[in-house]
Each structure stands twice: as structure tokens, then as C-alpha cells.
Amino acid sequence: MTEIRDVLLAIAAFLPVAVCPGYIVSWLTDLYRFRSRSFVERILWSIPASFAVSPIASVLIAWASSLIAVVRVFEAGVALWLVLLVWERRKLRRNNVNLIAGWQPLGGSAIVWAALWIAVAVLSLVDFEYHHQLFMSLTIYDQGARVSWTESILRTGVPPANPFYWYQHASAMRNYYFWYVICAVVALMAHVSARTALMASCVWSGFGLATLIGLYLKHFLGVTEKLRRHFIVAISLLMVSGLDIIVHVWNYIYLRIPIFDHPRAWFVGQIDSWFVTLLFAPHHVVSLVCCMFAFLLAWIGNKEGRGRLAPIVTLIAFALASAFGLSLYVTFAFALMMLTWGLWQFIFQRSFRSSMMLVAGGLGSGLLLSPYLMQLAGTSSGIHGGSPFGFSVRETVPPDRLLSSGLFQSIALSHPAAAKNLAKLLLLTPGLAVELGFFFGVLLLSLVPALRFRARLTPARHTLIFITATSLVITSLIRSSVISYNDFGFRGALFMQFSLLLLASEVVMSWQGRDSKQKLVEDRSGAPARVPYWLRSILALACVFGALTTTYYAVMFRLTIPLVEAAHKSVVHDPIAGNLSHDAYISSIGYAQLDAAIPRASIVQFNPSLPNEFWGLVNLVAINRQVAIAGDKPWCGSELGGDPSGCPAMASALDALFHDSTAEQAHSTCRQFGIQYLVTTIYDPVWKERRSWVWTLKAVVQDPEFRALDCR
Structure with missing residues (x-):
């Protein structure tokens, strides 16, 4: 109970980092008429804006001074935020104007979802003690190292020392560590452990993703009718995973593989569900939030006057700088996508203002990142030579059986690398179908016009499909080669997942029946609403299996380690394992x-x-x-x-x-x-x-x- 209490305290301590900075910046610059919006919508803008500003600002302040200085800056930010709220409240009273809270409709439903997310996340992450045993969550597999990195920041400051290696002297850590600086600051403010702060950050990465979804629904897709209900549907889809549960049942029944042997359908490079990524790697999700927030700023900025562009480009620069320090893989995928999108805009759309804003922001982010980049360039590490990225088809379904078949044996003997890539390419589509599940159907619906009766798409929906396709190609053909796991392949795919989530929310919202054969209503906004009835039935079934898969993950996060231990004791008779x-x-x-x-x-x-x-x-x-x-x-x-x-x-x-x-x-x-x-x-x-x-x-x-x- 003590650990749960501390995590809840740390969640509250994230407010000065994850809300106040973005609110202050947006209010002072009146970002896209921020001051005229309801309080609820201001919060939706404040969280992504805070994630854009806080990481890079914290690193630069800590670099120049100390972590304590960062804490003092955030404390001053809370004071300024309260001053702004009080001043604005008094101003409204003097003018006999009521505060627009924006709570209704469905404000209570959103709070229920937020509370449910906090409960599920905390119970999935904390340890439970029973009879001189400490049962850890399976998330410790990824979080264990990150706890040490955060503790190193608390001990040594910025740049942190590599806590895993000390030969003759300490060495600066050669990694992206901006999120752990944020967690260290929260640990200092709340007087909790580094691990507790990291757990709380998982909750806030979910909040950041949810608020980004809300902004995209209103300001990118232009949803006006039933916007709040649409938002609830979209965040509900975050709990829909792929079809992993079917693979696990198959493995258990036919291959006699224990259902707790490994929670993923396959281990090498699988695209994780939102639920898994939020709990295992929140920094990648926050990097996605920063990148897509920068893109949204540039998209809306295309309609703004030139006099209002300077603060927007500055915020884009902060967002991209923070994104790079949060996740190199996510930011690299975003850069490749924006390069292709910019060329597409210039050649086919004859529009380049948004692209130029992103370019200007990218150059500004380079200036903000210069101390960090110089540190990376001047830090030695155990990895020498070669490129961090290479060309290779992403592995989904293990290709071993296909390679041993008669069709591939001769090719595998003479050209093993080519044969393996060909086998992985053939298995890529069925692998994506399992990994994405319900969203794979949405992917087909988006890429095949005939499936949506060639419904015309708005520029925003066209752009989402472009991002989906580009992300799919990039992550399927380029891999990270620093370690054996293809981190780039399944972290860069977050952009595809985000775009598909938005498109899927429109499909679900359109499921309002007219007749028995086509239970869909034409969406006047241009959403791909008309879908064959048979495809809708398959999508609905896949959605159910996706929810079951998420439930399976939540259960196995808690039970995998105890079940594996029990198996070792009863079958292997290994007292150590x-x-x-x-x-x-x-x-x-x-x-x-x-x-x-x-x-x-x-x-x-x-x-x-x-x-x-x-x-x-x-x-x-x-x-x-x-x-x-x-x-x-x-x-x-x-x-x-x-x-x-x-x-x-x-x-x-x-x-x-x-x-x-x-x-x-x-x-x-x-x-x-x-x-x-x-x-x-x-x-x-x-x-x-x-x-x-x-x-x-x-x-x-x-x-x-x-x-x-x-x-x-």
C-alpha cells in the first residue's frame, strides 16, 4: 500500500512539469487563441505543450546549473500559473463574464476513464509482497535499466554517468535520457524514489497521448458534431490490441507452448499495443506526442498570419528538440516521414508553408540540442563502427519453417540473407494482421478505395493515410542495428498506430445503422464511413479479440513471473531459477x-x-x-x-x-x-x-x- 500511495503522490507531482509550463507558454503567446478557449480545452493544449517544453528546458537548465535549479524553476512556474488563474478570474468577474469551464457534456465520463487508467496502470506496475516474496511486474524487464539511469541523474546530474560501467573513472551516458531527467525532477519534488517517479510517468504518457488525440479530432480532422463522444470512443480504442490472444491459444493447444512462456506473439520486433508501450516505454510515447504536436502546430499554422508564426516555430523547435532527447528512433522515423510528406506537398499539392515551418523548427531544435549532441560526439562507448540503422525487412512471424521448406532450401543455401529477407517479406502481411488486428482492417479500408466505395477524403484524412503508408514502408524496410532487437521497427510504427487510431475512431462513430446490409451512415465531412457489411462484422470481431488481448496482457504482467517460478520448481526442480x-x-x-x-x-x-x-x-x-x-x-x-x-x-x-x-x-x-x-x-x-x-x-x-x- 505504501508504494501505491507514493505512486499516486508522484502522479500529482507531475502537474508542475506536465501542465503548468505548457499553460503558461500557450497563455503568454495566445497560441491559436488559447485565452478564448474553455478551461478544459486549455488543459488539452497545455499537456502536449508542456511535454514539448519541459524535457529540453530541464536538460539545458540542469546542464548549466543543477537539478535543484530545475525544481525551483518548475516551482516558480506553479506560482505563475496560479497568478494567471487568479488574475483572469478577477478580470472575468469585473466584466460580469462567467468562466467557460467546458466540462459538459461527458466531462464525468472522461474523469472515469482517467481514474480507470490510473488504477490499471498502477496495479500493473507496482510490486506485491507475500510470504517473504516480492512479486514484480513483468514491466521490470524494460523499466529496470531505466530506474538505474534515473538514479544516476539524481546522483551525478546532467549529463549523467553510465551507471552500468566504471573502468578507472566515470563515463558520461551515451543515450537519450531526457525523460529520465523529468522523472528525476519529479522524484526530488515529491520526495519519492526514482522507480516511483518512473511509474507515475507511465500514467502521464497516457494522459499526453489522450490529449493529443483530442486536439487532432478537433483541430486536424475538424470534428464538430458529437466531438466529446468521438473523443471517448477514440481513447477507448487505446485498449484494443492485436490478435495475439489467438496465437497464444494456438501455441498452447497445438504446439504445447505454455501460455505464460512469453506474453508476445513473437519476440523479435513485434509492434506492441498502446497498453504495452505506455507501461514498458513511456518515453517513446511522449516523443510521439512531441512530434505529432509539432506537426499539428505546423498544420494549423498554415492558416495563420505571418506575424503569429514566430512563437509557433519556436514551440515547434522545442517540441522536436525534446522528441529527439526522448527517443532517437521515434524522431528519426518522424524526420523521414516529414521529408516524404514535404516533397508530396510541394510536388502534388503546391503547398510548402507547413513544411517550411517544420524545417525552421528543426533547425531551431538543432541549436537547442547542440550541448547534448556535442556530449554524444565526445563520449566513448562500447559500440564502435557501423551505422545505427540498416536496410532489412522487419521480422514478424518467425521465418524458420518457411526457410526450411523445399521452396526456400536451395535459395537459402546459395543466398541466405536474400532468402531470409524474402521469407520475412512474404510473412509481413499476415504478421501485420496479427499485430494490428482491428486496426489492420482499418489499414485496408484506408489503402483500398474500393472497400470504402471510393468515398472522397478530406486533406486531413488523406494526410493520415499518407503518414500510415509512409510509416509502414519505413519501419518495414529499415531497422536499428545497435542491438539485436529492432527498436526502430516497432517504435517508428507508433506513427502508423496513431493515424490508424484516429481513422478507426471515425469508422466506429459511423456505425449507426440504417438497414441490415449497410449499417453505416454517410459522413458528410468526408470520413471513410461507407464500409461493406462483411468487413464491418470482421472489424467488430477483431475489436473484441483486441480487447481480450489487452486483458490478457494486463493479467500476464502480474502472473508471468510467479507462473514461470512455479514451473521451474515443479518441473525443472531448479531452486535458483x-x-x-x-x-x-x-x-x-x-x-x-x-x-x-x-x-x-x-x-x-x-x-x-x-x-x-x-x-x-x-x-x-x-x-x-x-x-x-x-x-x-x-x-x-x-x-x-x-x-x-x-x-x-x-x-x-x-x-x-x-x-x-x-x-x-x-x-x-x-x-x-x-x-x-x-x-x-x-x-x-x-x-x-x-x-x-x-x-x-x-x-x-x-x-x-x-x-x-x-x-x-
């Missing part, structure tokens, strides 16, 4: 004691050789200190910054140290690599050796199953 939750429990208690006992600048090392990645994440979530190496695999954690030449020696020495070593050997290893404290648990091999350093060095923490030793 089956006790992850107990290790998490003893580690959370032990590291909390260690945190209170040693200086924040200490170098701490746990066993780098662990049964699987989750065991390492247990340490990274709780340790809140710099480590020498994050693991004994190649690079040792230097991928994010640092000289990798020290990795082999450190990995070898530390592996030996946690197997069986004396106190003298521990002292020697610690002095050689600058380590000050060693952490071990009952599950480490060295624990069982009663003459080892575990029992002879000075103990800082000495719990029955967790010990931290001073090895200086």
Missing part, C-alpha cells in the same frame, strides 16, 4: 539498508554472472549506486559509455570472486578496479564457502540471506 521473487524480496530490504549506510558516490558490485537477465534487473532496480560492470557478457555495460577495453579483465576477475575467493583476493580485486563494496546473497556460489570473503570481510549489511561487505 524458481526463487527470483524471494531474491527480489531480500535484495529490496538489503539494498535499502546499504543505501542508508554508504556514501552516494560509492562503487558497488554484485555478482555479474546470474541465471538470467531478470536476476540482474533485481539488482539494478534496488542498488541505487554506480556499479563496476552490469554483467559479465561482452561489453559489460559499456554500450552506454566507457572504455570497453577493461571489460574482459573485470568480468573474469569478478566471476572468480563470486565463485570462491578469500578476503585477500577480494581486497586485491577491489583495489584494482576501484570497487568499494561487494554485495552477495544466499544464491551466489561464494556464499556457501565459509572461509570466503563473504564471512571474513567487514560487513556493512548482514541479513540472514543478504550481505554487503566493505572491500576497500
Whole structure:
């Protein structure tokens, strides 16, 4: 209950970061007649505008001064926001004018959805303790490292040190870290842990996405009739996933694969649902919000007078700078899409004002990002040579069986790379059908005019289809090559998902029957409303399966780790692999004691050789200190910054140290690599050796199953 209370406190502490800055900027510049709008619509503008301004502003202020200075700026922003509200309220009273709240209609429904989202997100993210076990959410798989990055910012400031690697000296982190700066600031303001702030940020990424949807419905698609109901429908579709549940049932019945073996239909490069992305990687969603907010500003700015363009272009520059520091993959996909969109606008539409605004904003973002870009250029890392991107067909359905078939065997022997890409290309369409589900039907409806009876499209809907198609092509043929996972393939696809969500909301809104064969009403605004009845039935069924898939994800986020542990205990009889939750429990208690006992600048090392990645994440979530190496695999954690030449020696020495070593050997290893404290648990091999350093060095923490030793 304490963790849930802290997360709710952190959610409230995001207000100075996620609402006030955007409100102040929009009010001072009267962004698109901001001052004349209702209070509810102002909030809808304020959240994306805050996400556009806060990340880059926080990084620049922290770079020039400190995180405390950033906190003071946001606190001053709250004071200014309150002054503006009070001043405007008094002005309205003097003029005998009532405040336009904009609460009705359906304001209560929106609040219910917001409360439901908070409840689902918090219960999906927090840990639950039971009988000396700490059951973690499956989201720890992605969030574990990000907790360490946020804690590093709290300890070392901006730019942060790479918390996973320390060879001779600290090294600046070579990664996009702007969202973790925001989380660190919230942690300071609310006096909560870095992990708690990161959980709260997942909730606010959902709020940011919802408000962006509302702005696009009104100011991009031009929805006027039943706008509030349309908005509720659109945000409800965020809870619709693909057809993964069908794949899992098939695997369980026919292939005898446990339904908890892995929650994704396939692991390599699958496009995640909104629910998964919001909880696993909120920074990518916020980067999408910044990019599409910049696009919306440029789109509306096409109708503005030249005298009002300067503040709009400035805000676009801030939005793109923040987007880059939030997610390189999302921003790179946006840049490629805008390049093709700008050419299309210039050649076929003879319109270039919006494109020029984006170009000017992009140049301005480069100036704002110059300190960050210089840091990236001057930081060494364990990754050398090669390009971060390459050409390859995105893998969906695993192509192994197709490659082993007679049709591909001869090609695979002579041209293996070409054969694999051809197989992935053939499987791309069925893979997309599973990944997108209901939205795949909307994709077909958008790309095939005959399916919508060649209904004429407005420029806005035409643009959404263009973004959908461009995003699909880009993410299907270009992949990120920094790590084995194709992050670019399924993060860049967020633009396709966002466009399809808006188009899908129009399709659902049009489902108001006239007769039994065509239960759709023609939309006078040009929306693709007329759809064959058979396709509508398929879409409705896919929507139901998508909702079931989201429910499955929500359940498996909580149950996957306990079920896997139970399987290891009963089938494999592996006491180590089956006790992850107990290790998490003893580690959370032990590291909390260690945190209170040693200086924040200490170098701490746990066993780098662990049964699987989750065991390492247990340490990274709780340790809140710099480590020498994050693991004994190649690079040792230097991928994010640092000289990798020290990795082999450190990995070898530390592996030996946690197997069986004396106190003298521990002292020697610690002095050689600058380590000050060693952490071990009952599950480490060295624990069982009663003459080892575990029992002879000075103990800082000495719990029955967790010990931290001073090895200086």
C-alpha cells in the first residue's frame, strides 16, 4: 500500500512539469487563441505543450546549473500559473463574464476513464509482497535499466554517468535520457524514489497521448458534431490490441507452448499495443506526442498570419528538440516521414508553408540540442563502427519453417540473407494482421478505395493515410542495428498506430445503422464511413479479440513471473531459477539498508554472472549506486559509455570472486578496479564457502540471506 500511495503522490507531482509550463507558454503567446478557449480545452493544449517544453528546458537548465535549479524553476512556474488563474478570474468577474469551464457534456465520463487508467496502470506496475516474496511486474524487464539511469541523474546530474560501467573513472551516458531527467525532477519534488517517479510517468504518457488525440479530432480532422463522444470512443480504442490472444491459444493447444512462456506473439520486433508501450516505454510515447504536436502546430499554422508564426516555430523547435532527447528512433522515423510528406506537398499539392515551418523548427531544435549532441560526439562507448540503422525487412512471424521448406532450401543455401529477407517479406502481411488486428482492417479500408466505395477524403484524412503508408514502408524496410532487437521497427510504427487510431475512431462513430446490409451512415465531412457489411462484422470481431488481448496482457504482467517460478520448481526442480521473487524480496530490504549506510558516490558490485537477465534487473532496480560492470557478457555495460577495453579483465576477475575467493583476493580485486563494496546473497556460489570473503570481510549489511561487505 505504501508504494501505491507514493505512486499516486508522484502522479500529482507531475502537474508542475506536465501542465503548468505548457499553460503558461500557450497563455503568454495566445497560441491559436488559447485565452478564448474553455478551461478544459486549455488543459488539452497545455499537456502536449508542456511535454514539448519541459524535457529540453530541464536538460539545458540542469546542464548549466543543477537539478535543484530545475525544481525551483518548475516551482516558480506553479506560482505563475496560479497568478494567471487568479488574475483572469478577477478580470472575468469585473466584466460580469462567467468562466467557460467546458466540462459538459461527458466531462464525468472522461474523469472515469482517467481514474480507470490510473488504477490499471498502477496495479500493473507496482510490486506485491507475500510470504517473504516480492512479486514484480513483468514491466521490470524494460523499466529496470531505466530506474538505474534515473538514479544516476539524481546522483551525478546532467549529463549523467553510465551507471552500468566504471573502468578507472566515470563515463558520461551515451543515450537519450531526457525523460529520465523529468522523472528525476519529479522524484526530488515529491520526495519519492526514482522507480516511483518512473511509474507515475507511465500514467502521464497516457494522459499526453489522450490529449493529443483530442486536439487532432478537433483541430486536424475538424470534428464538430458529437466531438466529446468521438473523443471517448477514440481513447477507448487505446485498449484494443492485436490478435495475439489467438496465437497464444494456438501455441498452447497445438504446439504445447505454455501460455505464460512469453506474453508476445513473437519476440523479435513485434509492434506492441498502446497498453504495452505506455507501461514498458513511456518515453517513446511522449516523443510521439512531441512530434505529432509539432506537426499539428505546423498544420494549423498554415492558416495563420505571418506575424503569429514566430512563437509557433519556436514551440515547434522545442517540441522536436525534446522528441529527439526522448527517443532517437521515434524522431528519426518522424524526420523521414516529414521529408516524404514535404516533397508530396510541394510536388502534388503546391503547398510548402507547413513544411517550411517544420524545417525552421528543426533547425531551431538543432541549436537547442547542440550541448547534448556535442556530449554524444565526445563520449566513448562500447559500440564502435557501423551505422545505427540498416536496410532489412522487419521480422514478424518467425521465418524458420518457411526457410526450411523445399521452396526456400536451395535459395537459402546459395543466398541466405536474400532468402531470409524474402521469407520475412512474404510473412509481413499476415504478421501485420496479427499485430494490428482491428486496426489492420482499418489499414485496408484506408489503402483500398474500393472497400470504402471510393468515398472522397478530406486533406486531413488523406494526410493520415499518407503518414500510415509512409510509416509502414519505413519501419518495414529499415531497422536499428545497435542491438539485436529492432527498436526502430516497432517504435517508428507508433506513427502508423496513431493515424490508424484516429481513422478507426471515425469508422466506429459511423456505425449507426440504417438497414441490415449497410449499417453505416454517410459522413458528410468526408470520413471513410461507407464500409461493406462483411468487413464491418470482421472489424467488430477483431475489436473484441483486441480487447481480450489487452486483458490478457494486463493479467500476464502480474502472473508471468510467479507462473514461470512455479514451473521451474515443479518441473525443472531448479531452486535458483524458481526463487527470483524471494531474491527480489531480500535484495529490496538489503539494498535499502546499504543505501542508508554508504556514501552516494560509492562503487558497488554484485555478482555479474546470474541465471538470467531478470536476476540482474533485481539488482539494478534496488542498488541505487554506480556499479563496476552490469554483467559479465561482452561489453559489460559499456554500450552506454566507457572504455570497453577493461571489460574482459573485470568480468573474469569478478566471476572468480563470486565463485570462491578469500578476503585477500577480494581486497586485491577491489583495489584494482576501484570497487568499494561487494554485495552477495544466499544464491551466489561464494556464499556457501565459509572461509570466503563473504564471512571474513567487514560487513556493512548482514541479513540472514543478504550481505554487503566493505572491500576497500
